[in-house]
Amino acid sequence: MQRYLNSGQTPWSLNTIQKEYRDLLLKELGKSIKLAERDSCLCGSSSTEILAKIDRFGLPFNSYICRECGLIFTSPYIHEDSLVKYYSEYYHPLTFGSVKPVDSLFERGQGRKIFRLLYPYITKEKISVFELGAGTGSNLIEFSREAEAQGVKTVLFGLEYNEKYVESGKRRGISLSCLPLAQYAQNAREKFDVIILSHVLEHFTDIESNIGFIRKISKNDALVYVEVPGVLDLKYRYVYDCDFLKYLTHAHVFNFSQSTLKSTLARFGLKMMHGNEKIEAVFVFEDVEQQSALDVCESYVEIMRYLKDLEEKLSYYQSKNPNKRLVNRLKTAIYGKLRGMRK
Numbered sequence: 001m002q003r004y005l006n007s008g009q010t011p012w013s014l015n016t017i018q019k020e021y022r023d024l025l026l027k028e029l030g031k032s033i034k035l036a037e038r039d040s041c042l043c044g045s046s047s048t049e050i051l052a053k054i055d056r057f058g059l060p061f062n063s064y065i066c067r068e069c070g071l072i073f074t075s076p077y078i079h080e081d082s083l084v085k086y087y088s089e090y091y092h093p094l095t096f097g098s099v100k101p102v103d104s105l106f107e108r109g110q111g112r113k114i115f116r117l118l119y120p121y122i123t124k125e126k127i128s129v130f131e132l133g134a135g136t137g138s139n140l141i142e143f144s145r146e147a148e149a150q151g152v153k154t155v156l157f158g159l160e161y162n163e164k165y166v167e168s169g170k171r172r173g174i175s176l177s178c179l180p181l182a183q184y185a186q187n188a189r190e191k192f193d194v195i196i197l198s199h200v201l202e203h204f205t206d207i208e209s210n211i212g213f214i215r216k217i218s219k220n221d222a223l224v225y226v227e228v229p230g231v232l233d234l235k236y237r238y239v240y241d242c243d244f245l246k247y248l249t250h251a252h253v254f255n256f257s258q259s260t261l262k263s264t265l266a267r268f269g270l271k272m273m274h275g276n277e278k279i280e281a282v283f284v285f286e287d288v289e290q291q292s293a294l295d296v297c298e299s300y301v302e303i304m305r306y307l308k309d310l311e312e313k314l315s316y317y318q319s320k321n322p323n324k325r326l327v328n329r330l331k332t333a334i335y336g337k338l339r340g341m342r343k
């Protein structure tokens, strides 16, 4: 996929704020924002292949795929020590194009959807719910409303790096804190029934230790909801214009398919109960037999085949976007009217 390696352009069209923060971040990379390199995959293999040399902002972060297990990872990536600074100063304006807290951090309906996916596995009348990367708490509020409607009481708590979001959530009565997960888990007395990692896991620089912290604050029978953007869903991901380059961002340290997520988390004691390629998945803590080397190896072939087809027929997949089709129909109608008026 030559375009992924030689694209001279910025894949995303950026607004003024995004351009400003992209340039600010670029200047600080390797300085106040430390970088780290990953030279082997989480499975231990160093047989990797470079997929792309930039991310959606045109920033110089490479993406690699592991030939053994198919896991896609970013290298360099932002060093653990610089994450608080990065997430509190750069991430939101760069990603969302606004310096004010945006509730649209999560889609409306996200919290409700999460509850509905977990509901078949919920056996208690009252559950404590923890969300990491809770934003302003909008997922938690929706989750709780939907739970109450089904007769399940909830106690809510969330962690969020960005202080502005925490303040905004607190004003709405949500219990939020901006402590880093490690610090919170070390001192926490509470254990939760439900853990929500919605668009969070792909940001972890160290999945193993973060899953360890999450295990510390989870009850034995806790349900762990994991949502990440799935690489094998790109043909339908119109938010990325179906484009692998627009999907890539330096903030995503890993990119998953359902199968690479399952095999990666199995290494850290999580068993997948439900999953799909979008990826919306439910896990429980349970020692899992590792997938056989052959099964895992198929992921690499499957992802490469998918990306090749995606790139070859990109405009076809993009043309299926219902919004674009609507815009095109409107354009045709308007031009038709204008031509009619000129006659």
Ligand SMILES: [Zn+2]
Pocket (backbone or CB within 6 Å): 041, 042, 043, 044, 045, 066, 067, 068, 069, 070, 071
């Ligand atoms: Zn691997």
